[in-house]
Structures are given as C-alpha cells and as structure tokens.
Amino acid sequence: MYRNPIQTGALALLLFVAAAPCVGQSPELRFGETVPRDVREMYDRGLRYLAESQEEDGGWSGGQQGPGVDGLCVVAFLASGEDPNFGIYSNQIRKGLRKIIQSQDANTGYMGPSMYHHGFGMLALAEAYGAVDDRNLWQAGDADAKRSIGEALELAVRLAITSQKKNPLGAWRYSPEASDADTSVSGSILVGLLAARNAGIEVPDESIDRAISYFKSMTADSGQVAYAGGIGGLNESLARISIATLVFAVGRRHDLTQYAAAKTYLTQHLDASGGHYKEYTLYYQAQALFQGDAETWDKWNKLLIRKLKAEQRENGSFDGSFGTPVATSMSLLALALNYRFLPIYER
Known part of the structure; x- marks a missing residue:
C-alpha cells in the first residue's frame, strides 16, 4: 500500500493514537527559520555519517547491532523530511527496511535478539508504512523475504500483543515469553504499538490500557519511575521518568495523577545527568518534554543544541555507551523534534 508521504503525518504524537493517518506537517517547515541552522548542519552531518557507515546488507554495526539499531537509523533518515522514495x-x-524485514521471523513476527530490538524495529516499520513505496523496496533475488512493510508491521504487532497476553503484568521484558517486565523494554514496545495504531494497524484498546496500567503501577507519587519489580528501591532515572511521561502523553492519559507527577519531576530536574545512558536519556527526554511542556522544551532544546554541537565528531557521529550507530541515531532523533516532520514528532 502506498500513500503520498506528505499525507502520512498524523495529528498525534511522538506517536500516535488515531485509528487512521491524518494530515501531517509540510516538509517545507524544515527550512528557513523554523529549524535552527545549527540543527540543520548537525543533522546533515549525522545523516552523511550514517549513510557512509551503512553496510552493504542494509544494517549498521559498531557496538550494539540488530533490527532495533537499524530501526533507529532508518527513523533518523525519515525524520529529516527528505523524500523517502x-x-x-x-x-x-x-x-535499512529490507534488513529489518529480513531479520523478522516470518512465522512469529519476532525481530530479535530482544524485545528492545523488536520495539524499535516496529517503530521504524510504522513510520515507513504508507510513506515508502513497497514497489521500490525489494530487488531481484529477494523473493524469500518479500513481505511488504504493512505485512511485516502487522506480524510485529501480533507478536507484541501475543507476548503481552502471556505476561501476568501486562507488559514486556527481554524475551517474548517473559513473565516479568520492566519499564524500559515496555516503553519501546508501547511506543511501537502506538505508532502502528497511528499508521492504521489494528491495536486493541485492551492492549494499550493494560500497558498504561503497568506504567501507573510503576510510577511513585514523587514522579520517580521504577525499573522492575514494583516501586520499592526507587532511584533517580531521567530515562525511565521520560519514558513514563511520554507514554502517558501519547496514550492521551493526561488526566492521570501519575502523568502529572512524572512530568513535574522531569521539568524540575532538567540539569540531572543521564549518566551511562546519556543518548538514550536524551532521546526520550526530548520527546517527553516536547509532548508535555512546550515552553520548557523550547528552553531545554536550546541547551541540547549547544551540548550536541560540542559533542559531535568531525565525521558527523556521536560517541555513546552502546556504540556509534546507536549514539548517532538517538542524538539526531533528540534533535529531530525541531523538524516535526514525522507523526511521532507532532503534538
């Protein structure tokens, strides 16, 4: 199925809560004063690095690798507003899309080696669905894995929902068969499901509601968010707090006291460090602030631009705990809120 890429934006979030795609923002918004010059220059250098470092099979290596990493890199390209066809x-x-689909188990829909990869791979498929013309996707000799983007996305959604149904907590962890859960993995899956729903793929309300209930149970009155095993032993994690703030916002649960608490904590601790997971934290923090508090995001974004400009290497890449492709794609996606081209970057 092919839709004009300018029509695939939706009046939803960083992700997605409409049952069908709506009209998005024009790519012309990425030019002129709308997008700061420093952002355009950093983003262009980063994309050139990702393009030059992409392997012949469509993936990226150098640290973590797999469909989740490939998915983040693909979304970074899509978020720039360049015509994807x-x-x-x-x-x-x-x-990159061919590599993601080829990594998928054709029977189960799983994109391993972990549900982290599955979540970010699902996000990439959802953002590409309707924007990338399937007629130009496959090459001669690819017949064995010639699923369309929509078919691959539906398989991925089915796997995520099946995994959730088996989980007594109504959420996800590293394995599709896991009986426990954590807020980090669950965030990546839930965002992917919301993106798929926004793209027009059927995602049951029950699945979204159960996942949101899990995040409610993991959010303390202080706004801090636990990792796994309940809210005992909390420690400050801006990444987890940002994830919870984001999923509450894009799930349209602004009335929840847990949302208010998490958003307040996040906006009051903007100077806290992401520590070992800095690029991962910035990736979610940017989206959560953008969705939750536009004025605070605007101020924080100016500081982010300055910070990343100082950290970007000469070749356009960024350094990070999980390898250069992850650090580069996540850093670019933190900046991509300035473009607001994809549905995931619209309020």
Missing part, C-alpha cells in the same frame, strides 16, 4: 537518502532507507 526519491530523496538523497532513499536508497539507505530502503536498504
């Missing part, structure tokens, strides 16, 4: 990075986008 005829733009300068259209070939890199198609190669």
Whole structure:
C-alpha cells in the first residue's frame, strides 16, 4: 500500500493514537527559520555519517547491532523530511527496511535478539508504512523475504500483543515469553504499538490500557519511575521518568495523577545527568518534554543544541555507551523534534 508521504503525518504524537493517518506537517517547515541552522548542519552531518557507515546488507554495526539499531537509523533518515522514495537518502532507507524485514521471523513476527530490538524495529516499520513505496523496496533475488512493510508491521504487532497476553503484568521484558517486565523494554514496545495504531494497524484498546496500567503501577507519587519489580528501591532515572511521561502523553492519559507527577519531576530536574545512558536519556527526554511542556522544551532544546554541537565528531557521529550507530541515531532523533516532520514528532 502506498500513500503520498506528505499525507502520512498524523495529528498525534511522538506517536500516535488515531485509528487512521491524518494530515501531517509540510516538509517545507524544515527550512528557513523554523529549524535552527545549527540543527540543520548537525543533522546533515549525522545523516552523511550514517549513510557512509551503512553496510552493504542494509544494517549498521559498531557496538550494539540488530533490527532495533537499524530501526533507529532508518527513523533518523525519515525524520529529516527528505523524500523517502526519491530523496538523497532513499536508497539507505530502503536498504535499512529490507534488513529489518529480513531479520523478522516470518512465522512469529519476532525481530530479535530482544524485545528492545523488536520495539524499535516496529517503530521504524510504522513510520515507513504508507510513506515508502513497497514497489521500490525489494530487488531481484529477494523473493524469500518479500513481505511488504504493512505485512511485516502487522506480524510485529501480533507478536507484541501475543507476548503481552502471556505476561501476568501486562507488559514486556527481554524475551517474548517473559513473565516479568520492566519499564524500559515496555516503553519501546508501547511506543511501537502506538505508532502502528497511528499508521492504521489494528491495536486493541485492551492492549494499550493494560500497558498504561503497568506504567501507573510503576510510577511513585514523587514522579520517580521504577525499573522492575514494583516501586520499592526507587532511584533517580531521567530515562525511565521520560519514558513514563511520554507514554502517558501519547496514550492521551493526561488526566492521570501519575502523568502529572512524572512530568513535574522531569521539568524540575532538567540539569540531572543521564549518566551511562546519556543518548538514550536524551532521546526520550526530548520527546517527553516536547509532548508535555512546550515552553520548557523550547528552553531545554536550546541547551541540547549547544551540548550536541560540542559533542559531535568531525565525521558527523556521536560517541555513546552502546556504540556509534546507536549514539548517532538517538542524538539526531533528540534533535529531530525541531523538524516535526514525522507523526511521532507532532503534538
């Protein structure tokens, strides 16, 4: 199924809560004063690095690797507003999508080696669905894995929902068969499901509601968010607090006391460090602030631009705990709120 890419934006979030795609923002918004010059220059250098470092099979290596990493890199290209079918990075986008789909188990829909990878891979498929023309996706000799983006996305959604149904907590952890859960993995899956729903894929309300209930149970009155095993032994994690703030916002649960608490904690601790997971924290923090408090995001974004400008390497890449492709794609996606091109970056 092919839809004009300018029509695939939705009046939803960083992700997605409409049952069908709506009209998005024009790519012209990425030019002129709307997007700061420093952001355009940093983003362009980062994309050139990702394009040059992409392997022949469509993936990226150098630290963590797999469909989740490939998915983050693909979304970074899509978020720039370049035409995904005829733009300068259209070939890199198609190669990355082929790699993600080829990594998927055709029977179960799983994109391993962990549910982290499955979540970020699902996000990439959802953002590409309707924007990337399937007629140009596959090459001669690819017949064995020639699923459309929509077919692969539906399989991925089915796996996530089946996994959740088996889980007594109504959420997710590293394995599709896991009986426990954590807020980090669950955040990646829930965002992917909301993106799929926004793209027009059927995702039951029950699945979203159970996942939101899990996040409610993991959010303390202080706004801090636990990792796993309940809210005992809390420690400050801006990443987890940002994830919870984001999923409450994009799930349209602004009335929840847990949402108010998490958002307040986040906006009052903007100077806290992401520590070992800095790029992961910035990736979620940018989205959570953008969705939750526009004025605070605007101020924080100016500091983010300055910070990342100082950290970007000459070749356009960023350094991080999980390897250069992850650090580069997540850093670019933290900046991509300035473009607001994809449905995931719209309020």
